[in-house]
Amino acid sequence: MEQAKRPLILIAVMLAMFVAAVEATIVSTAMPSIAADLGGFSKYSWVFSAYLLMSTVTVLLYGKLADILGRKPVFAFGMLLFLIGSWLCGLADSMDQLIAFRFIQGAGAGAIMPIASTIVGDIYSAEERAKIQGYLSSVWGISAVAGPAIGGVLVATIGWQYVFWVNLPLGVLSLLGIMIYLKEPARNKRTKIDYKGAVLLTVALSTILYLLIEGGVSFDWMSVPSLLLATLGALFMYGFIKAERVSNDPMMPFEIWRNRAILYANLVSLATGIILIGISSYLPAYVTGVMEQPAAIAGFTLTAMSIGWPIASVLSGRLLISIGYFRTSLLGALFLIVGTTLFVLMRPEFGPLWAGMSSFLIGAGMGLTSTAFIVSIQSAVSYDKRGAATASNMFMRNLGSTIGVALLGSILNSSLLKYFNENDSNLTLESVNAILSAGSRSGLPDEERMMLQEALELGLRNVYSLTFLCALLSFMLIFGLRGLKGVKPDVK
Template identity: 75%
Template structure:
């Protein structure tokens, strides 16, 4: 009988995860150039929100479908959608088009990370996973070194379109490796699929996201639009919970949440998702617009986080064996607090090295916690639930990022508009576009540059204050994790 070629499948999985990591670093680094080219800084948040919304909504469905149909067909579907979206994003001629194509890209991204991680859980034992997860996380380090550098070169030479197109050849290789070298057990026939659950979750999250993005900007928080959107989000989510409890194969099997390791790991991941998107989405805007550094330097500050992440993940796998999940996660929570507080106290005069140091500490915190969570969750369930359980953790982190980019974007925009109003200046959110490149800064008076930089700095400090609060909450939630050492499990 043909067996899985574990080294080649692992290499393919790492390549697929590399695509996701590069997507995070390159697009964030290139966004100032994209906004300057396409315009529409007021829609800056939606470029991230569109991607995160679809990846968050679909991740649970993909996880469940992979338990039913197997990892390979669902992984292939996700990769192909992701690559199609990447191609279209590079062809976007306006910010509205880019946002729409990011929806498509996000639909595919919902499958890439959770199923790639689940495949590793399938082909390696629990003790092997602790080490392999460190290798997987090294992908973030590789992308950190190559991603921003490649992105900076592409933006300054052939154009920002290629930050999307660079995914295509790598995605094809990753897909080929998994389809050829992964051997899966046979799956049952005629399964039921929870389409209603997927629809209800999409409506609920979309309502919440639109409220957070446009609240205080497109309409007042106390307006009827806010009330309708908030009510829709809550009511439809309650219907989703009811539907899931009755479904034969629910998209979200709530019984897995009875396990404390899964429950608290997922709650912490929700909070850390907000931190992650707060740093990766808005740090380049601070470094480029307020510190007046080029895109390559802005990319360097994000690179520091992506270097800290794999280094911490490498040691996390060994710490899990020696001191257990709880202490490893607690150490990660402490690093998250340190990193976010450094952002809170950051001033433009401190320069990009301070930003990079803050970013590095956040990366260490993410590496320690995320590795511990994935390994502990996969050890807590059977093969038949591993896809759903792994997807639930990715879902919660994505949900945190989805809520975070909308909430933090709303805080950013509201603070800027309030700042303009207090000083009786006739500026719009799109006025910030003039700060994002050296060419555009020289085209406006120096007094205007200083005024806009002060406003942007104040707005981003409010964003960082929220990330620090989330770090404190995540640290407290970690105390809910089981205190026992890890057990052993085998490949199912």
């Protein structure tokens, strides 16, 4: 790799990470407006779940394909699919259409983040990676959580459709940069693609996701549909694990999980994925619906996370060299515990400043942990496994977000329905749409408005309680990284 081209490739990678991370969260701030325009609050979580499901399922396949076919062709395919899906999402005129197009968008997004990170692992040494991954994580953090602020401005000015169209030109620039400047070594090894594993994993996750979203809403948790879905999900997941163990070229090579750095980093990433999606998906609904703040303010409460994330990411790159993976990750987990605790204690009268402060601490925790994990994982494997190893970490974080948005959405919907029933109210989940914008909220009777706000506050407090438990679990799991001192030479 020519040294002169590395900065150009790095810029292209940073653009790719920006568009993928922005699109994962920019829709958060726009969702109250989208729900008010298209209707369908009961399908609110499916807009996130559709994107996350497909990006989670495909990330392992893309990671494996990148090791087999090369980074460039797989990245190009994923980026093009992502851009087509983004364009279609802006054209949706119903919630069902939007969900369908988010499936397409997510199927492309699964290639962008892991392959972009893998490319950096290819062109920089282990020592250089500690600093570069800090910059990349900060870009990811800025884009992922500045997205809601951008979304708030777009919704307030030119319309929610542009939250899907805003990154189209940036995606094209990133694609051109990678295709023109990245030169890869020739590949002579012929391997088969694990389509069987991909299908089994897709069916397993889709089944489990549907159960988590609709359980307690469309059917009771203790019912025949719940039992059937749980059984099918477990059977398909068992089939996936069994197929991967006997495959010569599995989507997820389980031997890499024997490495302690990969095992515990991935388990923590599962838990932090739930935290991240829980905060980014539902905080705008709290700020707009309960605190009665405009969409732009709701976006800026999440933007506070984008301040903490890059600061912590750059700091993490330096701490990795001086104090090691374990202490750096443990510090990040402490920030996550404090941040989620503040969200549990949050009340409407505390105002958006409290929400912003809590978001900042979550961002700091994510910046410290995510950078440490990527650097440690890429230093623990050889070139021909780096794509799959990086993808495994992205998979676990995406899986956490996928499970999280479904589970948290179910908790929220169940809490709302329980509150309405206990208060003998005729209100439904769709009634919540009315408090998500100032115009519709002003037309509500005071008693109905207060009841809806109290129900939403209670439901979201239950959501934040689960994120606190995930932060506590992350803290305990990180003790499995004890003994990893710092950046080590690449494994050849």
